[in-house]
Amino acid sequence: MNGTDAARRQGSPGLAAAWHPRDIPLDAIDHGALGDHPLLFDLVVGASFVEISAEHYTRNLVDHCAGRDEVVAWLAGHWEPEEMRHGEVLRDYALRAWPHFPWQAAYDDFHADYAAACSADELEGSRALEMAARCVVETGTATFYRMLADYSPEPVLGRIATLIGQDEVRHYHHFRQYFELYNGQEGRGRLAIVKALRRRFGEVEDDDVWYAFKHIHRHRHGREPTAAQYRAMKARIRPIFHRHFPYGQAARMLLRVLNLDGVPKRAAEALLVPAMRLALMR
Ligand SMILES: [Fe+2]
Numbered sequence: 001m002n003g004t005d006a007a008r009r010q011g012s013p014g015l016a017a018a019w020h021p022r023d024i025p026l027d028a029i030d031h032g033a034l035g036d037h038p039l040l041f042d043l044v045v046g047a048s049f050v051e052i053s054a055e056h057y058t059r060n061l062v063d064h065c066a067g068r069d070e071v072v073a074w075l076a077g078h079w080e081p082e083e084m085r086h087g088e089v090l091r092d093y094a095l096r097a098w099p100h101f102p103w104q105a106a107y108d109d110f111h112a113d114y115a116a117a118c119s120a121d122e123l124e125g126s127r128a129l130e131m132a133a134r135c136v137v138e139t140g141t142a143t144f145y146r147m148l149a150d151y152s153p154e155p156v157l158g159r160i161a162t163l164i165g166q167d168e169v170r171h172y173h174h175f176r177q178y179f180e181l182y183n184g185q186e187g188r189g190r191l192a193i194v195k196a197l198r199r200r201f202g203e204v205e206d207d208d209v210w211y212a213f214k215h216i217h218r219h220r221h222g223r224e225p226t227a228a229q230y231r232a233m234k235a236r237i238r239p240i241f242h243r244h245f246p247y248g249q250a251a252r253m254l255l256r257v258l259n260l261d262g263v264p265k266r267a268a269e270a271l272l273v274p275a276m277r278l279a280l281m282r
């Protein structure tokens with residue numbers, strides 16, 4: 001029974017996604033619109049690798065939250081299956097759109113690196129701060145998929161990205177709710193929260209993107225990419241971020257974790273949007 005079915009049977013609307021992979025018409029992929037699109041290929045295959053590996057980071061988090069049945073039940077019963085389903089849908093899309101790419105072999109190599117890097121050491125020691133940091137990750141995925149939906153020249157991929165993005169926003173709301181639950185006991189101040197957000201913001205890109213690019217490149221070109229090729233790939237993606245990334249949405253989601261109201265929130269948003277532009281355009 002997957003997360004969606006479980007939630008329906010438990011009568012808990014709002015916990016789980018309202019869509020199913022069978023709703024995605026993979027037969028209707030417009031290969032003409034897709035064309036020869038190496039960046040779209042990198043984005044979709046890279047996202048499929050990270051999402052389908054969800055069991056590693058969910059297991060760490062479930063252990064971290066032991067003792068809170070409500071949180072553990074959502075993480076294991078809804079969040080993990082939904083993240084894995086995102087990976088499966090993106091994988092199935094990649095297999096149809098780019099049938100010559102050896103997805104499984106590339107994923108197996110990616111997985112070996114990724115699993116070794118996913119250790120419990122990366123979690124925040126405080127449960128409240130870990131939940132806040134998770135809001136950064138879900139903000140990152142929610143806005144990434146919104147960007148992908150806006151950018152995709154291929155309608156089926158646009159639809160997939162829209163549906164996954166909606167799931168990620170819902171995940172964000174759960175983590176924010178759990179952050180408030182834990183912080184009601186821990187009482188972490190804004191400075192500690194900002195530091196946790198910054199730490200996770202810095203970590204998101206380092207491992208995931210590099211490992212994905214490394215193994216995609218190896219299985220496409222038969223050799224590891226150089227640092228210059230990695231920089232060149234990021235340089236090609238920058239204009240897409242510039243045109244399609246929802247910076248305002250990302251800033252609002254992050255600031256909501258800090259529970260700022262009124263003028264300070266607007267001022268912080270005005271500062272954060274250009275700061276994020278600079279950070280993501282590196
Ligand atoms: Fe996801």
Ligand SMILES: [Fe+2]
Nearest residue numbers: 138141168171
């Ligand atoms: Fe998510």
